[in-house]
Amino acid sequence: MTAAEPEVLSAADRAARFLDLEKAPFTLPGSRILVQRADGGVTMRLAEYERRLDDCVVVRELRVFGADGRLAGLVDVRPERIAFAGGVSLTFDGPDALSIGGNGRWTIELTVPGSAEHPALESGAWTPALPSAPVAGWRTSGADDVLLRDAPDGGTVVRLSLAGDDARVRIALGTPGAPAAAASHSAALAATTRVWHDWFERTPSVRPDLADLTAFCWWVLGANIVTLPGRGDARAVVPSKIGYVGLWQWDAYFIAAGLRHGDPELAREQLALAFGFPTPDGQLPDVVHDEGVLASSDDLPPGDRDNLRRAGSAIADPSAPIPLTKPPLAAWALRALEGLIDDPAWFDEAWQTVARSQEWWFAHSDLDGDGMPEYGHPYSSGLDDSPVFDGELPVASPDLAGYLILQDDLLASHARSVGDAAAAERHARRAERTLALLEDMWDDDAGFFRSRGAGRPLAAETAVSLLPLLTGRLPGRIVSRMLEALDDPDRFATQWAVPTVAARDAEFSAERMWRGPVWVNVNALIAEGLAVSGYAERSRELVEATLALVQHAGGPHEYFNPLTGEKARTATTSFGWSAALYIDLAVRASG
Structure with missing residues (x-):
């Protein structure tokens, strides 16, 4: 032994x-x-x-x-x-x-x-x-x-x-x-x-009080590995073998964040799959699966297209295919692997893929031409059922703006590190322009960033208004108001936080997907945003609260009731990104 x-x-x-x-x-x-x-x-x-x-x-x-x-x-x-x-x-x-x-x-x-x-x-x-x-x-x-x-x-x-x-x-x-x-x-x-x-043997080391669930979450990641025969038997860590059998782009980023603590090579494989099938104009697909990719409404399974047509959705119109992708956190995920994998050539190619993807957002998803890209369909947001999509499309959303600012900042930093001053300046200038447009979305009377549907401000107050914290560049007066929202029981300080819709909002539902339940990925991003915005202790508090939520609920479920802290009725169990981010947060909390 x-x-x-x-x-x-x-x-x-x-x-x-x-x-x-x-x-x-x-x-x-x-x-x-x-x-x-x-x-x-x-x-x-x-x-x-x-x-x-x-x-x-x-x-x-x-x-x-x-x-x-x-x-x-x-x-x-x-x-x-x-x-x-x-x-x-x-x-x-x-x-x-x-x-x-x-x-x-x-x-x-x-x-x-x-x-x-x-x-x-x-x-x-x-x-x-x-x-x-x-x-x-x-x-x-x-x-x-x-x-x-x-x-x-x-x-x-x-x-x-x-x-x-x-x-x-x-x-x-x-x-x-x-x-x-x-x-x-x-x-x-x-x-x-x-x-x-x-x-x-690769289970990350954490505090004793977090060890049981960390081991189970590590089991979840191993249990959710499938091979994709159509992709050379590549190993994909799927969101769940119970219902989500493919590599979703967004999930791959969050799953890689947890895998890197015990198996950086497998984490890299997730990004390699997510980055491996861009369209000619740079768009990254929503899903990589056994039979191909899901990159537009034309790629949806026939049953999904039929259901959408019955609902009158333009996404099912065969004459007008709509690109389907996921929010631009590619650079965020890639940065987390640097220093863990010794493969400079792969990283160079990956950064180029991320840069092309970033260009796609501004060239092909700024659907009203105002300089701020929008979500062309809820599928591309990762927040399919959020009330910000109850109005007309396209939707300009503060979370997307925050992700794009962060990605341009990271691309600028990478360009500087390899001596490409022109690219660094280009990304930095665009990040500044996007930040100015984001600040224009702030509603000072309401105290949150308003999403806009087809150019019109939307009433719903959701957690996407908190995600621009990730930029670390918001004015202090705005950050202070966001902290007030996080502390308000009528908004985001529910018994188990952070709900994805403010408790006072007419659309709040403790059980309905993206209309109130707590998601571990949203909490993790807000916690990171608090840290980079200068509120390290508040960040630690949210990390600990999120770990306590997953423990209280008995495992890494897809989403959680913000009033009871239990698994929401329709949530999938043994969910990949919840398991991965629990591990990531547990490692951070144990440092």
Whole structure:
């Protein structure tokens, strides 16, 4: 045993406390397979781009029975295995297969799609007909009886009786006759344990009171790794295998911020994917996924376009495709990796990509020609359901202005560092112009930056009015008013802050996405803005409050109710950027 192993094992033990097979499914880095609780057993689904989990079932129900014929319930879950009563366990056998094994006599029942009369089922194969699993199958060692029968509600129950030492059933995606990745169940379990051991070995070090959830958040990042076959099997840390299976540009930036503390190379891979597919004019795509990219309304899945057409949305008009991207935090994310990766050529190319993207915003997204770029559609803001989009498009929003100022400042700094004085001056001048336009959006009577829809000021007071703090360049009188808003219980000082819409606003909803719930990324950006604006203690307070919120809610959910501090009802769990930013904030708070 090496000196590092006790800490590695401790991280796995800490993460195991959160693995409930509901909010946190059983999975493996790089695998599409998800195992979750089902009636008396578990179910096996696949994570697919733009498909609901209920439409991605490979095994509807997997149940284990002991030698006495009684159902063997789940007794323990760890990152590397699920244990059933009687000594049977389930683990991975490589990213595309599960292994279920044990000693003595036991039985497993699988409910799978297809009729019991289908010839393929008799040979151990069936057809989930999913992109990642057009076919699936089982193989056994130690089976002395196989029984097929029709399930009452459709599909087939496959009953396999096993006996002997290390008997097992292997459920694999692909050709069922392919050789097993491991020679036995115990070998598969050992290999899966090594995968998680290597991952947990990188868990960032934090304060003792933050260690449990940091370990779980590190598990979340590992669990959310998928490979993208259409991208050379690149590793993407997706927002969630439960519903968000692709690399969203904005998510990649926040996820990289957390990954850099334990796996800077994987963090770099996220930016490389986000930067790898710009349009000819420099626009970065919203999403990189298995089948391509999502860079305009033409790239939306057909079902999304049909829904939007029914709603009368211009984004679904095939004659007028709308670019889809995400807010310009590319330079912010790239700066965070400098000094952690020794690859000057890659950084040079990445900075050039960021510079072209910045030019795209001013050349192609200043839709009214006033010098201030706008969001052409809510999808490009990352804040899809925010009330700032209740009015007409395009929307000039103070958060976008703040991001653009910050990005031009960072590009100017980089240009100076490589001796490009002309580029540095160009970026610096534009940042000053954008700052002046941002200050014109300040409504002194209301005490916040107003967004504008199609040129008209909007009534909604939202957290986007606080994000220009990131520039570190706002006049003191404006910063003071923003601090007042953060301290006002009728605005942003809810019991669990910071709500994404002011509590006094008519559009405030504690549960509705982007209309009130707290998001970890917004809090993290505001905390950084407070720090660079000269309010280090206020920044630390918000960091600690955000860490306490995630702990109170029991994990890194997508968004949180600002009144109760609990997961909002419709929020996704084990959410990538919440996990990554919890780690980032925990490391900062532990320094």
